[in-house]
Amino acid sequence: MPIRLYNSLTRSLEELQPLVPGKVTMYHCGPTVYSSPHIGNFRSFLFADVLRRFVEDQGYQVTQVMNVTDVGHLTLDDIEGGEDKLEAASRKTGRTAWDIARQYEAEFHECQQKLMVRLPHHMPRATDFIPQMGRIIDDLLQQGVAYQVNGNVYFAVARFPGYGKLSGKVLDELEAGARVAVNDEKQDPRDFALWKTDDKHQMQWDAPFRGGARGFPGWHIECSAMSMHYLGPQIDIHTGGEDNMFPHHECEIAQTEAHTHRRFVSIWMHARHLLVDGTKMSKSLGNFYTVADILQQGYTGLELRYTLIRVQYRQSLNFTQKGLDEARAAIARVQQCRQRLVRHRDGLERVGGDDLAGPAAQANAQFTAVMSDDLNVSEALAAVFDFVGVCNKAQPSAAGASAALAAFLRFEDVLGCFGPEPKPDATNEAPADLQLKLLARNGARRSKDWATADRLRDEIAAAGWKIVDAPTGARLEKA
RNA sequence: GGUCCCGUAGCCGAGUGGUUAGGCAACGGAUUGCAAAUCCGUUUACCCCAGUUCGAUUCUGGGCGGGACCUCCA
Numbered sequence A: 001m002p003i004r005l006y007n008s009l010t011r012s013l014e015e016l017q018p019l020v021p022g023k024v025t026m027y028h029c030g031p032t033v034y035s036s037p038h039i040g041n042f043r044s045f046l047f048a049d050v051l052r053r054f055v056e057d058q059g060y061q062v063t064q065v066m067n068v069t070d071v072g073h074l075t076l077d078d079i080e081g082g083e084d085k086l087e088a089a090s091r092k093t094g095r096t097a098w099d100i101a102r103q104y105e106a107e108f109h110e111c112q113q114k115l116m117v118r119l120p121h122h123m124p125r126a127t128d129f130i131p132q133m134g135r136i137i138d139d140l141l142q143q144g145v146a147y148q149v150n151g152n153v154y155f156a157v158a159r160f161p162g163y164g165k166l167s168g169k170v171l172d173e174l175e176a177g178a179r180v181a182v183n184d185e186k187q188d189p190r191d192f193a194l195w196k197t198d199d200k201h202q203m204q205w206d207a208p209f210r211g212g213a214r215g216f217p218g219w220h221i222e223c224s225a226m227s228m229h230y231l232g233p234q235i236d237i238h239t240g241g242e243d244n245m246f247p248h249h250e251c252e253i254a255q256t257e258a259h260t261h262r263r264f265v266s267i268w269m270h271a272r273h274l275l276v277d278g279t280k281m282s283k284s285l286g287n288f289y290t291v292a293d294i295l296q297q298g299y300t301g302l303e304l305r306y307t308l309i310r311v312q313y314r315q316s317l318n319f320t321q322k323g324l325d326e327a328r329a330a331i332a333r334v335q336q337c338r339q340r341l342v343r344h345r346d347g348l349e350r351v352g353g354d355d356l357a358g359p360a361a362q363a364n365a366q367f368t369a370v371m372s373d374d375l376n377v378s379e380a381l382a383a384v385f386d387f388v389g390v391c392n393k394a395q396p397s398a399a400g401a402s403a404a405l406a407a408f409l410r411f412e413d414v415l416g417c418f419g420p421e422p423k424p425d426a427t428n429e430a431p432a433d434l435q436l437k438l439l440a441r442n443g444a445r446r447s448k449d450w451a452t453a454d455r456l457r458d459e460i461a462a463a464g465w466k467i468v469d470a471p472t473g474a475r476l477e478k479a
Numbered sequence B: 001g002g003u004c005c006c007g008u009a010g011c012c013g014a015g016u017g018g019u020u021a022g023g024c025a026a027c028g029g030a031u032u033g034c035a036a037a038u039c040c041g042u043u044u045a046c047c048c049c050a051g052u053u054c055g056a057u058u059c060u061g062g063g064c065g066g067g068a069c070c071u072c073c074a
Helices: A039-057 A085-093 A097-114 A126-143 A171-176 A221-231 A242-260 A291-296 A301-309 A321-345 A357-372 A377-393 A398-415 A432-446 A450-462
Strands: A004-007 A012-015 A023-028 A061-066 A146-149 A152-155 A192-196 A235-241 A265-271 A274-276 A317-319 A465-470 A473-478
Touching: A004 A265, A023 A039, A023 A221, A039 A061, A039 A235, A039 A265, A039 A274, A039 A291, A039 A301, A039 A398, A061 A221, A085 A097, A097 A291, A097 A301, A126 A146, A126 A152, A126 A192, A126 A221, A126 A242, A152 A242, A192 A242, A221 A235, A221 A242, A235 A242, A242 A265, A291 A301, A301 A317, A301 A321, A321 A377, A321 A398, A357 A377, A357 A398, A377 A398, A432 A450, A432 A465, A432 A473, A450 A465
Parallel strands: A023 A061, A023 A235, A235 A265, A274 A317
Antiparallel strands: A004 A012, A146 A152, A152 A192, A465 A473
16 A cells, blocks of 8 residues: 655655655654653654554564764854754863763764663764765755855855745745844855854864865755765655754755755654643743653653654644643553463463454555554554453454454554554562462452452552452562 | 634534534542442533525624744744
């Protein structure tokens, strides 16, 4: 089944048609490592992860690149008064910009792991690609598409006719917005920096292009350089948050296509920002959450992942604590179902005659259809839960349970938000004292000493476990 | 000022020109010693106004409300 994705560039759904049949190249604008990753960042990164997982699920060989921006971005779109965020963090903490970048990069990787992100094949650092950026800058200067003033190099937007095609921004509107900083060096207010000089900057390199001055790269060139290095001049999919559309991706297109004279990206995809408690997440409103914040509240990475992917990426997602609680319950429903199936498959539960292969195939087909429709995760989850209902009603045969479990493995492979296949019985993994209490409760129940039985059940519950009474006997499960 | 998106039951969120989305929550029943889990059943929908239509929540126009981008931001 063809995969249809929404292309921000054409503002329409398009069929994924890889440049090389059977192979898909993806580039994702990654983290800027000057602060802890927040849940909004990870909505975008999890969207990229689900995209990659589903495209792989559909049989494509995917190569995925995500950059690590360890050169900070200036806080103002101007030379004067602008301070790089990495440099600012450095000044506050007294540590070098390099140390800070490495620290937050490590934290980012931890978050990826906790949120079950399948690691991109390449996660290059911008600072390792200064020479590659230099080669592009050099070429753009040679072509006359870029110019140098006082050591600063700017891309001449007027020389690239396609500028504005992604974001729809045109010069008049930018001027009307009155937000374009005054910069006498620029020939055109839209021109953007490829290379900058600033003596006070910690991160500096000798100019990697001919005739340049010591300085640091502009804010867009890294992605062009790294994308081209790993994936070639043309790629299939490029993703980012909606805020990246302008100016970042617009500039990437300009500098890359001016350099290669070929179409850079086939499909541009942008994830909508999430809201928190119905409004934009911001530090000043006190509704700003890092991934670590949520985990510290006691939610698992899986629960956070579920919460962040359950709404289709192009819809705004309202992040709330209630949403996390719902995710916890929803995941439990799936896992309960899977565990029962495991018990049937393994002969621990009396098996019936229901062959679930048919419903499993149906659920798989439905899942594929809705995921192929621009990654409609909401509908994909509905397909999963419909199937849960079917399984719970059934008295499956061992083979039927096995077929159903295979479907769940596939859903998990694509969404990654349910967790691994449950063990049929966790009693043996419970602490020994709880196992003894379970045995004691069994005895109390046989002698109809309900008070003792209930007290033991409460004690077990207080320890974070719960008793499941089944026809085949009572067992313990992690609550 | 420019560009764009959204408004669905208690909450979150799909979708459709006429037929039950799904999850969470609530209520009744089955089951259970009582629970938990599971199953069965039930309740509350499509912001407002006008138009197109046999028929609109779904299409068109207007209004109201919310949000995003235009500036570092996923």
